[in-house]
Amino acid sequence: MNVEILFIAILTSLSTSLVGVFLVLRRLSMLTDAISHTVLLGIVLSFMITLDLNSPLLFVGATMSGVVTVYLIEALIKTKRVKEDASIGVVFTLLFAIAVIIINTRFRNVHLDIDMVLLGNLEFAIFERVTFLGISMPTSLVVMALVLLLNSVFIAVFYKEIKLTSFDAALASVLGLMPSLIHYAMMTLVSLTAVAAFNAVGAILVIALMIGPPITARFFTKTLFATIVLTLAIATVNSILGTLLARVFDVTISGTIASTSLAVFLLVLLFAPKGIIGALIQTAKKRRQIMIASLLVHIQNHEKTAESKDELAYDSVHKHLKWKRQTFEKIYLLAKRKKFVAVHNDLLSLQDEGRSVVQTFYWMEEA
Amino acid sequence: MFDWSYTLITVMVGTAILGAVAGALGTFLTLRRQALIGDALSHAALPGIALAYIITQIRSLSMLLLGAAISAFFAMFLLNVIKRFTRIKFDASMALLLSGFFGFGQVLLSQIQKTGAASQAGLSRFILGQAATMLRADVMMIALIAFGVGVVIILFFKMLKLYIFDAAFYRSLGLSERFASALLSVLTVIIVVIGIRLVGVILMSALIIAPSVAARQLSNRFSGNVVIAMMIGAFSGFLGTLISASRANLPSGPVITVVLGMIVITLLVFSPTRGLMRQMVERVRFRKRIIKYRALIHLYENNALACDEDVCERYEKHRLLVKTEEGYALTDKGRHIVKTLMGADAS
Incomplete structure (x- = not known):
């Protein structure tokens, strides 16, 4: 089996689940759904400017569109005319629909495939390569490693601030920690991570990678730090298990990792001490x-x-x-x-x- | 530019009926703050569709719908189990199920593709919907099912309304909460499943959420909301299909969604009762009135007797003040103005 694919899978899982811990904590899970869909519009609009699918500007545009989505949803909620969940539903479907229409009418012959963006393709991720530190490596591997590094550094440096903002935004505000700044920084990271994970797993499956390990970990842990550590462990197991299973049954890797995340969660839900059987x-x-x-x-x-x-x-x-x-x-x-x-x-x-x-x-x- | 074929008209009517029923159902769901459940369930239908194909090996719509419904129901069941036995937030479990089910569906699809039976085109149709290319018989079936759901909603309208607005009173009447919640779930699954073929997985949620959000800007009554949502849903379905059929490569789902989005934005801004525009105009008007009657408010609040001569004279001319021996005093009209200004909802 290909070790590079396995490493890309592990790095993707680690970086997505790391931000996922905070998304679950702050009840923003469905926001990931919105972000992961609307980055398509960012990619399309950036592509209209650059006309180059490999331009780093696409990355920037996609990330920004994720942040803009969060901003639009929050602006809609602030008008007090629309409830939170309905705001998410209205904004992301509209932006996604616009992106699909642009692709279908203007870029029919460009390799900007909707299936590709939504579903990703880990099998092909190793064919696009860069030379990094004198070694030829898959681009995805380098990108995911950088994103993981960025996420880890951000969370390590602002750990106290993020923790307080997540648990008690009012207190954080009083202490001058600027919760909204932290919030938007977090959302930028979520966007960036989702975009980076696109090549490998696509927009829809990245949600399972973000949310699965954290809510599985919460069955066993009580503190935030323990949750993070266990989340990363579960993410690693999920990605290795998923890649192996996909290999055995010769099916899509990204889909298998997402399924594995769900299956592991359901097993824990059933058998964990605090799970269903335990409760019964x-x-x-x-x-x-x-x-x-x-x-x-x-x-x-x-x-x-x-x-x-x-x-x-x-x-x-x-x-x-x-x-x-x-x-x-x-x-x-x-x-x-x-x-x-x-x-x-x-x-x-x-x-x-x-x-x-x-x-x-x-x-x-x-x- | 339009091919006004019988098929196109059938599809338009079918989508309109679906839009109307989805709009009505969406009004219930958005009020229960479960707007996104349609999104989760439509994604969760994928493995069922793939499994139905693997088992039956035929591309019959009714079989695929059945598979989709079973897998969506299973997802719904899991959501309820998780809600009952754990303290996991509803949105988190929804996100994981959505993505996990979709992933599993993809695994099954890749299995199908390996045997070379189905093409990738099937999947992208599943994601985006393609109403224009549907068979007339299929459209008829979908429209009939949607119509049936609509009838059920009308039959249980009062009950569901009570359940949503006053669950405690609903229970006190001896009615079963579980029944109402199950009924809503079943109807949602049915609508989502039949909607997938017409507008696709991702945009099915738009058809459920957007009409009710738009209707909310126009009416404060529940029944009014439902009726308006139905009209908006039907109109968007109708118009969206028409536009999508006018050009090749224009999938119906996104077009309907954009039509809906435009309606929502327009109403948010220009609604005569709750529009942001009206709110802004009122705010400016209020500010102007405050400036105009500043001195009058001062007189009222402090029981003062005099103000700048020209200002007071102007007020007197408008019969807001009368001159007495001690000085100026507010008339009833003046007092009324101050009271409305001070107590006015100056949001």
Whole structure:
């Protein structure tokens, strides 16, 4: 397998997921969707000026159009006429549609393919090469390495500022950290990263690379720093796994990496301690505990009363608790194993352990 | 320049019906702040379309729509599961599902291409839509389904309206929240899926969001919003298809989107009730009035008795002040002006 492709995949994953951590944190995930689509307009407009698909100006134009998109969406929200999500939907679809129309009417014969921009092509990324430090390398590899470096340096230098802006924009503003400046700097980086990742993975799949690893990491971590570290680890695993799987099944690499990001997330969603199965087990455990408590309280309420022969009889107590017979037997066995209850002459009674447990309930009620 | 064929007219009518129903549905979705769900679901339909093709090996529209619907429903189900069991933000899970599903769809497509069965053209049609080249029978089917969705919306209109505006009251009537939410989801998936072929994946969200955003600028009543959104949706679908058919290489989805975008921008600026233009004019007018009645406000606020002689005389001439023995006093009219100015919504 081609090592260069693998490295491009890893670098792309790392640089996209690094900014993704903050996008998820600041609830801007769908903004990525908007940015990644509208950079097409930036590319098209820059191409109209340069008429050269390899011009670095295309890069600048595309990045700027991402930032302009964010600005337009925020301007629309500020008019208070349109809600946030609707603003995103209106702005990006319009800009994208304009780009598609321009391409279809004016650049039919140019290699400015919409599929290419939206879907990317990691397989071809190694054919475009530059000589860097005296070694011939794929352009994408160099570009992604530079973007990763830029993202890392920015986040490392402004870590405190970004963190505060993300968690408490008002406080950041009071402390003079200029949250809107940080915000736009961040958005420029997001744009730049999305544009750089285009060659490899395209506009739509870059979203999975940005958002997938951070929201997977959040299942396990509590602090921002830990989230970043784990995000980068997951991103690396996803890209390696995706590239390998694509190789095995001989299918598109970028699509496989995006699918892998989703699959890994869904697995974690299901099996993580805080995931679905964990949550279901917790709920079942809580339910059992409450049922045992109900049984104990029931016994306490009715022992030594006139109706205790009926209320506490092993064969009829489930009716009074409005449980099924099997449910009662299961709960009784659990309570018996804990030495909470026992049966004497077919009547349920509390053991010492059980009595002290019931006492704590009453204590809680009094408190 | 136009080929006014029967097919073109069918397609135009079909797109118009789709636009109207998507507009109506969009009004509900934007109010629930789920405007972008259409975007997510339409992307999520790709693997279903590819799978339907792999399994059936034929390019029948109904099979592809079925596949698309199943995979969009699955995405919707996952969204709800994630929402229920985790604290992940809705937009984050939406973004990941959108992109992940799309990626998986692409994997399947590359598998299809390997066997040489389908061309790449199919994909770009999926992304952008190409109404003009559709078969008449297909258009009829899509229009019929859209019409059916429209009927369901009308039947459950009151219920959905109540659910969106006052969920607590809705619950207190013993109605099921789960039912309303599921109904909206099902209708959304259906509309998105049938819309894909006409306007494409990416621009389907424009057809859902833009009409309701435009309608909101014209009406403050919910039913008014729905009706206007339907008209705008239908008009854009109609006009967009017409323009797109007038030239080769003009995909219908983007053209419809641009038409919608222009309508939204125009209404945002020029709406007679909420337009930015009107807001600006009112602001300027208010500022002028404040300058004009500055001294009057001063008299009112401070219970003063005199101001610059010429100013006071001018006010007196307009019967805002009367001259008494102690000095000037405000008339009822003058007091009224000050009160409206001070209490006016000077946004």
